[in-house]
Amino acid sequence: MSVFYDKFERHAHGEGLKGQSTHYCAGCGHGLVHKLLSQAIEELGIQDNTVIVSPVGCSVFAYYYFDTGNTQAAHGRAAAVALGHKMANPEATVVSYQGDGDLASIGLAETVAAAQLGAPITVIFINNAIYGMTGGQMAPTTLMGQTTATSPDGRNQFNGQPIKMAELIAQLDGPVYVERVALYSPADRKKAAKAIKKAIQLQKEGRGYSFIEVLAECPTHLKMAPDKAEAWVKENMTKIFPLGVKKDTTVEPWFNRPQPCFKAETFVKAVGASSEAVQKHCKAFPSHLNPADISLKLAGSGGDGAQTAAMLIATAAINEGFDGTHIPAYGPESRGGTSYADVHVAKDEVLNPASPTPDILLAFNAPSLAKFGVTVKKGGCIIYDSSIAKDVKPMDPSITVVGVPFTEIAAGLGKMVVKNIVALGALQAATNLFPKETFMAAVKQALKDKASLIPLNEQAFQAGMDAAQAFLANKKK
């Protein structure tokens, strides 16, 4: 019995008799199950690696007794906490010890989710058909007709029927072993001992989740002498909760997780960081557009690629050593089919990343052009998809308005997805925000795992540039 503390220091500071006796009532099943668990842990030689999670309910103080790692969980959450322990240290043997209120009522979601996940933990479920700690109220496993403090006339149909947890858990795919046992006879106690040991053994071998339901006696709240309570469990409970193995599948050990990786190289690669400096092509900040902070708005419909184009502009800015930000469409304006992005390119620091009055508008459709065209600053620039937006209203004469058929050009290239790259090419030619090389460097970075697409994107960018230049040349004439 070495898995029990020699002295229960946590039980009222181990003072007096409490240092050596449990807090359970006379004849309670919990003490017996504690002994069976202690025995299994000892026999399997896993005391040092065991973590026992105690629930809320009568066994809330299980940590008084077991000389193992102990965690006390919130009501119903023991299985979730146990998983947290198992994930932290897969070598640990983690036991979630729960009563009927904890496991089958308030914690039902956590119970079922942990079982279906199937990660090797051991759940020991004490079903005594009543709430003990709160004083004899109805449990989810209370029998029909059974009188409790909250079913004073006996449990009836309006209270629902007792839930058969072992059967419920056994029909899930996750568990490898589910058995219901009892404590009322020497033979049953032996079976219970064997079941608990097997459940822990399966965990130790990394084979999976196991669930042992123990029909236990609560003489105090059944208001019976312990021997009568034993007889009551045998005669009444086993009719509703038949004993036996409910599931026992042979699964090869599978839960062997590696230690987490802390290699600098692996980390840097995983997050996509690069030590390779991107070549700079800008001679100076494009202050002809704004002295310190250029604001852009990119607007279109979902699928136009406005967000990707916005990302590429922000990336290009940062590659050049400037600051850049991008905020995707957010807020009520995003309703009604319009998707937009606010982008800033700043010499030093973007103070405010929103673009309510942009220097540059890149519009992929007519509603966007109508909506945001009027917000563009005097002296600003609007580039729009002239294949979609035909009747463009006159703008403030200080604003440069450039129409480029993004859609037609992209269609001509055979890939509609490059529409946004066409648009970026047009943006470059119309504003000279950055040199072509800067944009293309950002495009190549984004396509580093799809290098075969680079030539098409280069073609699209050039076509956008050419079209914008032709438009501007035409306008001058």
Add this chain to the structure above:
Amino acid sequence: MPELKERPKPYLVPDYCKGCGRCVSVCVKGCIAFSDEINPVTGLVPVVLDLEKCTGCGLCIEACPEPYGLRALEQGEDFELQDPAKLFGEKPSAAPKPVEVPAKQIPLPKTEPLVIKGNYASAIGALLVGCRHVYGYPITPSTEGAELMAKLLPKLDGVFLQAVSEVATVNHMYGTGGAGLPTMTFTSSPGFSLMLEGVSYMVGAEVPGVFVNVMRGGPGLGNIAPEQADVKLACHGLGHGYSHCITLMPSTPQEMLDLTMLAFELSFKYRNPVIILADGYLGQMTGKVQLPDHMTEPGIPTWAVYGDLNHRKNLIASIQLLEQDLEKFNLYLHGKYESMQVEARAETFMADDAEILLVACNTPARAAKGAVQNLREQGIKAGLFRPVTIWPFPIEQLKAQLPRTKRIVMVEANASGQIENELRLALSKAGVTAIPPITHVRRCGGLLPQQTEVVDHVLSLAK
């Protein structure tokens, strides 16, 4: 002929018998009987043993629910039954005194800045401090954090587990944090509400963990646009009982990374959860993010329940059953919260000579920053005071500004002035009575205060 080994017979210290009699019915020899003699020490009625006919079958021992009830008397053992003290003196657990497993710093090569969303930056910040256990339940606008973790953690042999709910999430964190490892989650307002029970338990059991709450509009389902309406929840509503957590409010993607790293450090320093309040805008915002020059391989603290011999002694629990114990613990917690005051942080922008002090956090602070510059261009001495920690409130830093401050303008994204309430409470607690007039620019419901609104408000004050 080998000597027949006699099976051990039971013995019982009557003080440890509750008289349930489960042993009585299993003894076929009738050696155990109920008695009617009340034990003067316990007030209970223990069974009595007459072992003359005992065969040492052991069934009574197996039937006894008490660990130190009926026990086997091994051959040669000699117990003085009349003197329990001799048996049950101070015998502590054989588990060793836990030794700290130290963390390691791992140098990182110099890299080009990343161009990433705020939510991603926060996730990478967590990975940098060695967090390899992330739990979460998808909720807009925080989901990218979980998605990136689900993608990256397998590459780092870590664990991302999509929990069945936010309630399960926080309890997975309670387990992993209790095991002494760094753990975190991404959530948004309604999800954070669900986690609060667990936060209270983590505070009570002194379990570290980081919660990134990318705030959205509320109450109820509200909407998925940004709001700053969970400030009161983070500062004054972290579940039941006496619970507080350091709460950080980043305003740039870079800060999402930096403050997530800081959050873990503080969480372990104080053995207490740390909250990061971001807003939906910031979570989605892409910007420049520079990685630091090192990352951390976490150790295991001495208090952890890791599931090994070193930590076998330990307990993670929030129960203090005796009133005196809970009072002592809550006073200790109070002391801990007081000691967290030194972690109060604030940033200022053009505030050295500012007469009009804008106060804002998160994305609204960036609108305010733009407004400050705009106002300065118009000759108005405006400055920004940005609390980086909203709990504890950076009152000392604010007090340093007050002698020059003629007006305070709160810029925030909620209807009731939750940041203003923190400021007023901090001023009141600090005994500051000479408070400049406080006005505000507030938007809510998913709309953020705009730079022009802030500028217009300040200009209207000057009139």
